[in-house]
Amino acid sequence: MAKEFWRWKEYNWHDENRDWREGKIVTSGVDVGSVSSQAVIMVDGELYAFSNMRTGSNSPDSAHNAMNWALEDTGMTLDDFNFVVGTGYGRVNVPFADKAITEIACHARGGNYMYGPTVRTILDMGGQDCKAILCDERGKVTNFLMNDKCAAGTGRGMEVFADLLGVSIEDVGDLSFDVEEEPPPVSSTCVVFAKSEAASLLREGWSQSKVLAAYCSAMAHRVFTLLERVGVQKDFAITGGIGKNSGVVKRLEQELGLTALTAKHDTQIAGALGAALFGKALVEKGKGRKK
């Protein structure tokens, strides 16, 4: 079987030093995205466990799989939650969720948790779209813009490039800096055309690194224009899978003249994390499950 260069690390984690039974409020957020799904479990508003995996063809199954993996080895079951919030494009298909909230609101709330209350601009670079989100000190969305229908500038586009060039997705960022000088960005904003443009460049003798640099640069510029439209305010942070790609992040920072805040958690779980936090807030308002 051919190597799947696009395949990023799927994993789960839980805090082994903590006994969730000692907590008062246990909530979960499940983010069923177009490419990846995450389940986050929080105990009294602190991250306790999460999973991060590929979304399957069926949203309810993806939600169940992500949740089961997050619950693994915790001794916790679905019945132990006070509230579950579904988010992401499959948010209405999370069978065990008590409420659905859009990923824009959840990324803002999750970003606020991950990066602290000073964050005002969050760029969520997900599997199929990008969202430039402005928020206040509580993580409440004050304005947002999404990319247009084209998938370029998103995680899926980067996966396509990783496969085309035969470079592991996790190495794309670092490898893109292995160039003597920065090449011009690929011109197209559509991943389909960008891919064919890259194939032409390879035929012309461009190295893998040079092509990756050109694509990362194009992606960075594309989201830069999106951010410009919404109006970047400090502090600035990135969520979503592309937040882990230094090739895009550093080039974007250069264009913005700003350094993105550093995450203390996996940037891919921001949406699910925000959803779990919304769950906690709702429990505190008396809207939790009766036990």
Add this chain to the structure above:
Amino acid sequence: MAKYKTEPLKCWAKAKELRDKYYQDYATAHERGGIRWTGGAWSFDAIPYGLGDDVYPITGEPYAASIAFNKEFSLKCMEATEAKGWARDLCSYMRNYWGSMYLNKYNFGGPYPKPTFAFQDHICCSHAKWYQVVAEHEDIPYFNIDVSVGPYHLIKDNPQKIKYIVDQMHESIEFLEKVTGREYNDDKLIEAVKTDMRSTSTWAKICELNKNVPAPLEEKSMYSFYVFGTLSKAKKEFADFYDELYDEVKDRVDRGIAAVANERCRLMSDTQPPWGFLKVFRYLEKYGAISVGSLYTFGLVGNWEVKKDGTWGARETYMEKGIEINTRDEALTALADWTLSRPEWQHFYDPGLKTEMMLRIAKEWKLTGVMLHLNRGCEGLSTGIMENRLGLVESGIPVMTFEGNMGDEREFDLGRTMTRIDSFMETLDLEPISAD
């Protein structure tokens, strides 16, 4: 329990009947010895009425919008147009219309009814070429009036600019006489110009009633009514209908009848909606949100002016002002002056004028926010939308953008648009009503 009382509009059935009759009258005009002509909703449609009472237009945009609503036929039209070699990013109204012509199928049954002539003005590049292609394909004569004289505030006191258009209108009458072999009747022209003024001023008065809270009309219904002004502004039946509609809507206001029973958030949109997906306007209602109008519904058909108190109201007609129209030249001059002042005409010249208008509507119609359609289907009216957004945001008005196409469903993503609405509502602190 609902916040406001609501009830169906009594005029609804009549509106449907009138619209159906318009399309059937056009299709069957030749059977009665009448004349069929085609052009745009922006055309000076009062002028051909001087040829007689049996003159029936079909205007391209509303016809194309009705095709867009019929998704299966629309796709066939698009494919037929693309098969002829036309690019996919051209005006989607134009592509729907051309597709119907190329397929020789009328959206309301039977073959595409060939017009006797095409009559249009050069409001945008697409419109000028649109009917040129129709004329060439159908081998019919075509007259186009160039209207590139700038926005109204620069021309209203500049008689030379108006004269430039009026001279062409005079020429167009010679053209009409020549291609139809009919003698032109100036009395009918004068009557048609007055009817145009009456219908477009009355429509503005109807839109003005939506300043009330709760709003008596919501946007989806408004589309079904504004359309008459795009089908033919100078048609007496339509002007009469607007009078009736005004009375009914005024009565709703007087009795506190709402379009949306739980109105608590008032929005507006900008240009053409995605015609195949008008359900987005119904989707708003689950949040108690209502779109009370748009630049398109207010400004393409309605004629407005700034009143003494500084607010926006229906432009007073020449008849209301006691200005007489007695000759062909006076009628054409009045028609040019009247038409070029309509708000949507200004938007082709300067996005700033569009922003100003939206800010005015936001204030006077007491809006909570604005929805902007990044419409890939119309280059003309989409120009400057992001500048409009910036202007609104800088004035503290929440804005949501959504991407789509007024007439090509392949470029509209319903799920994604609903998600954006959900997010927008969340930013406005609105939850679905049922969850409250």
